[in-house]
Amino acid sequence: MTVTAPDRTNRLAITRAGGQLITDYWEKLFTARDEGKQIVWYNGGALNPIFQAAGVAWCHGEAFSARLAAQQMEGPAQLAGAEYGYSSELCSYSRTHLGCSVLTVQGEGDGSGVVGMHDQKELAARLPRPDFFVNNYAGCSTGQQWDEVSYRVFGKEVPIFNVSHPFLWGNKPDAGYLKGEEWDAASKYVADQLRELISWLEFQTGRPFDWDALSESMFYIKQAAELRREGLDLCKQKPAPATFWDWIASVAPINFLPGDQALVDYFAGVRDEIQGRIDTGVQAVEGEKYRIYFDGIMNWNKLGFLSRKFAEHGASVVAGRYIQNAFWQEPQLLNPSDPLLGMAQHYLLCPTNHGTRTLDHLTLKDCADYQVDGIAFHSTRTCRAFTGPQRLLAASAEKNLGIPSMFFEGDVADASFYKDEILESRLAAMLEVIDVRRERGSM
Amino acid sequence: MTVPAMERLVRAARDTRGYVAAWRAAHPDGKVLGVMPMNFPRELAHAAGLLPVIVPDDQEPVTEGRALLPEFYCGFTRNLADQVATGRLDLYDAVFMADHCIQLVGAADVARQLQPETPVFFGMLATSLSDAWAGQKVAEMMNTFREEVEALSGSKVTDESLRASIAAYNADRRALRQIFDERTAGSTAWAPTELQDLVASAMVMDPVEHLALLELARAEKVGQPRDERVRVHLSGHMCHAPRRELLQVIEDSGALVVDDDLWTGRRFLSTDVDEVLEPMEAIGHWYTSRNGNLPCPTRVQHDADWDTWLVESTERSGAEAVIHLMPKFCEPHMLLYPELRKRLDAEGIAQLLIETEHEGIPLEAFRTRVEALVERVLRKRPAYA
Numbered sequence: 057m058t059v060t061a062p063d064r065t066n067r068l069a070i071t072r073a074g075g076q077l078i079t080d081y082w083e084k085l086f087t088a089r090d091e092g093k094q095i096v097w098y099n100g101g102a103l104n105p106i107f108q109a110a111g112v113a114w115c116h117g118e119a120f121s122a123r124l125a126a127q128q129m130e131g132p133a134q135l136a137g138a139e140y141g142y143s144s145e146l147c148s149y150s151r152t153h154l155g156c157s158v159l160t161v162q163g164e165g166d167g168s169g170v171v172g173m174h175d176q177k178e179l180a181a182r183l184p185r186p187d188f189f190v191n192n193y194a195g196c197s198t199g200q201q202w203d204e205v206s207y208r209v210f211g212k213e214v215p216i217f218n219v220s221h222p223f224l225w226g227n228k229p230d231a232g233y234l235k236g237e238e239w240d241a242a243s244k245y246v247a248d249q250l251r252e253l254i255s256w257l258e259f260q261t262g263r264p265f266d267w268d269a270l271s272e273s274m275f276y277i278k279q280a281a282e283l284r285r286e287g288l289d290l291c292k293q294k295p296a297p298a299t300f301w302d303w304i305a306s307v308a309p310i311n312f313l314p315g316d317q318a319l320v321d322y323f324a325g326v327r328d329e330i331q332g333r334i335d336t337g338v339q340a341v342e343g344e345k346y347r348i349y350f351d352g353i354m355n356w357n358k359l360g361f362l363s364r365k366f367a368e369h370g371a372s373v374v375a376g377r378y379i380q381n382a383f384w385q386e387p388q389l390l391n392p393s394d395p396l397l398g399m400a401q402h403y404l405l406c407p408t409n410h411g412t413r414t415l416d417h418l419t420l421k422d423c424a425d426y427q428v429d430g431i432a433f434h435s436t437r438t439c440r441a442f443t444g445p446q447r448l449l450a451a452s453a454e455k456n457l458g459i460p461s462m463f464f465e466g467d468v469a470d471a472s473f474y475k476d477e478i479l480e481s482r483l484a485a486m487l488e489v490i491d492v493r494r495e496r497g498s499m
Numbered sequence: 500m501t502v503p504a505m506e507r508l509v510r511a512a513r514d515t516r517g518y519v520a521a522w523r524a525a526h527p528d529g530k531v532l533g534v535m536p537m538n539f540p541r542e543l544a545h546a547a548g549l550l551p552v553i554v555p556d557d558q559e560p561v562t563e564g565r566a567l568l569p570e571f572y573c574g575f576t577r578n579l580a581d582q583v584a585t586g587r588l589d590l591y592d593a594v595f596m597a598d599h600c601i602q603l604v605g606a607a608d609v610a611r612q613l614q615p616e617t618p619v620f621f622g623m624l625a626t627s628l629s630d631a632w633a634g635q636k637v638a639e640m641m642n643t644f645r646e647e648v649e650a651l652s653g654s655k656v657t658d659e660s661l662r663a664s665i666a667a668y669n670a671d672r673r674a675l676r677q678i679f680d681e682r683t684a685g686s687t688a689w690a691p692t693e694l695q696d697l698v699a700s701a702m703v704m705d706p707v708e709h710l711a712l713l714e715l716a717r718a719e720k721v722g723q724p725r726d727e728r729v730r731v732h733l734s735g736h737m738c739h740a741p742r743r744e745l746l747q748v749i750e751d752s753g754a755l756v757v758d759d760d761l762w763t764g765r766r767f768l769s770t771d772v773d774e775v776l777e778p779m780e781a782i783g784h785w786y787t788s789r790n791g792n793l794p795c796p797t798r799v800q801h802d803a804d805w806d807t808w809l810v811e812s813t814e815r816s817g818a819e820a821v822i823h824l825m826p827k828f829c830e831p832h833m834l835l836y837p838e839l840r841k842r843l844d845a846e847g848i849a850q851l852l853i854e855t856e857h858e859g860i861p862l863e864a865f866r867t868r869v870e871a872l873v874e875r876v877l878r879k880r881p882a883y884a
């Protein structure tokens with residue numbers, strides 16, 4: 057007989073409102089063609105404010121793959137990709153999305169969406185075909201190549217624009233997080249390309265770009281990002297009032313929803329709910345015993361399961377690279393009246409675009425700030441960008457902070473790489489190490 | 500006793516450490532630069548008096564490196580991590596890199612973290628080559644490389660020294676390319692493993708020394724016409740050499756390799772540096788043009804099509820089949836492969852995908868698959884052929 061452990065999670069209620077905003081956004085995208093809108097497929101950093109100001113509808117490739125995986129609807133696209141020849145070892149975001157491209161191109165009918173599947177109402181079946189692509193991938197070479205391949209799958213008939221991002225390696229002695237000659241040069245280079253992108257969009261849309269609309273959108277995004285940051289800082293409280301999983305539920309809003317008052321209201325709601333919990337002593341995980349840092353890109357198929365699994369052991373996942381160091385995370389860099397430089401800088405600040413030296417600095421800082429007891433590394437099978445530095449980060453956390461870590465296998469959008477027993481046994485082993493160290497007084 | 504030229508080339512190809520030790524003995528003040536594949540312009544480093552060695556997969560099993568990079572990184576990068584972990588990468592005074600395959604970046608980062616005394620310089624050359632600003636960005640990065648190699652060697656790269664290095668590498672490349680062209684035209688004088696040794700030694704050696712030995716080795720070779728074996732083209736295998744045993748199995752299974760686009764083959768030789776242009780301009784031009792000459796899946800260039808190149812190449816060489824050699828987990832290759840497959844299918848060219856691994860390649864299984872490919876092609880041959 058399977059005994060189900062009691063659910064010790066206490067998720068933020070406000071994320072339900074976020075869920076509705078996201079549903080509304082997708083609905084609008086699926087009907088954008090009917091409203092006479094052009095549609096752009098893009099990958100990488102959040103270019104949506106630019107698309108919003110250009111008056112086009114936007115579909116973020118990774119977000120679409122993540123959504124399919126979160127709803128357990130990735131199967132048809134991945135099968136189509138596999139049949140076309142993509143190896144199962146290829147980044148599952150890219151092969152899910154490329155699978156959608158293959159289905160779209162192969163589709164019968166009016167060619168306006170992913171067709172040829174039995175249920176046209178399903179999410180995967182409703183993605184409208186792109187009018188153009190924009191690639192904005194920093195850090196991971198796969199991200200850039202993926203859109204080039206999409207361009208080829210569509211027979212080179214859909215125009216494409218690439219924004220290139222130098223990897224923030226840090227060659228020069230003055231190099232560091234948000235500083236140094238290389239940072240300044242890279243920021244300017246990307247900002248210049250954004251200007252080129254805007255001219256290109258003017259050509260594609262046949263309309264002048266609305267700079268005021270961009271400023272307005274960035275005005276709201278900056279506010280939302282500041283509120284998000286305030287909320288994140290509140291989670292340093294012990295016990296934690298909200299967890300990494302709550303923030304994961306808020307990734308979509310900050311990553312691709314339109315910059316408007318609704319976005320600001322949402323993040324004000326998140327911040328306020330967290331503050332309310334602190335005021336009333338409500339914990340995110342009942343009986344928090346351990347505080348864990350999560351490193352790795354999200355395992356979208358297993359989101360709810362993971363949050364319950366950690367909570368079962370009294371482990372509150374309080375922070376993680378994908379949240380603390382991503383998504384308009386440095387709002388002080390944003391200047392709505394002259395937005396391009398700050399936007400470019402955020403694209404460069406993708407958490408896979410730093411050398412290990414900087415990542416180590418960020419991880420150690422987060423672990424200290426959030427009083428973390430251990431790190432869970434999601435060894436994301438098909439995402440080499442996230443996993444590359446993980447072993448080095450684990451060694452450094454042990455050496456510099458005396459923090460143990462564990463690795464568990466999984467993937468962004470392919471559940472077949474996930475092994476429940478491994479997670480369970482490794483998590484238990486790490487928590488035991490923490491217990492032993494606490495008994496010895498070394499933690 | 501003098502060692503025959505070919506044997507010296509083979510030794511340099513297979514024992515980088517030995518060659519570097521000998522070079523250091525002859526150049527006590529000289530520095531050796533480890534160059535990560537596939538696009539760093541060695542001419543610049545050579546002109547500064549350095550010995551630029553393209554860091555090879557040294558074919559040792561991955562042991563301690565396992566703890567540094569995930570097992571789903573390509574074999575080459577895991578081997579690099581192992582070279583770091585076991586001190587084998589200390590062969591180089593510095594490591595330079597121009598390519599941004601994320602797996603290669605991961606391996607270089609391991610080197611930088613674990614060997615802090617060795618400078619690991621990463622200057623990312625623009626990868627999106629269709630952009631109007633790509634040429635300018637490449638030129639800027641080439642100037643940065645020039646400054647960095649000067650700082651490392653303590654000597655200036657003059658236009659004169661750069662011209663001389665360009666001429667030396669061009670001459671060596673040309674001589675190698677001639678051998679490859681002869682194979683395309685029908686000669687079977689060189690076995691695939693020998694050609695691999697010729698190129699791999701060029702990746703390690705000083706070009707003048709390499710060319711002298713190459714000329715001697717060539718003089719000893721007698722060209723043979725093709726026999727009736729099935730003519731195949733070997734494609735892919737970025738950044739490092741396929742196992743020699745695998746090349747042997749392919750030819751032992753009734754196939755004859757008539758051309759390739761391997762990194763340790765034609766890909767390495769695809770482009771010379773223009774000797775008419777100003778030398779720094781020529782170096783930039785070399786990089787931006789070579790992807791057009793032989794498209795690489797690690798670059799993004801809308802008008803450069805590896806599939807078209809492959810089809811045209813089989814027409815030049817008379818190849819009847821293409822064998823894709825894909826290093827397991829090589830993401831750039833995984834992404835482009837379906838486009839290649841689709842095009843070759845459309846052209847009716849037989850093909851086989853072999854996924855190679857750093858360790859434990861199942862040679863007998865590969866033999867069976869190559870034999871099946873050979874059978875398939877033979878059945879398609881016209882009766883009178």
Ligand code: SF4
Nearest residue numbers: 147196198199439441
């Ligand atoms: S491998 Fe990871 S970082 Fe790269 S494109 Fe895929 S999901 Fe993005």
Ligand code: SF4
Nearest residue numbers: 573600603737738829
């Ligand atoms: S291009 Fe392929 S072989 Fe080269 S480092 Fe990247 S994954 Fe490895």
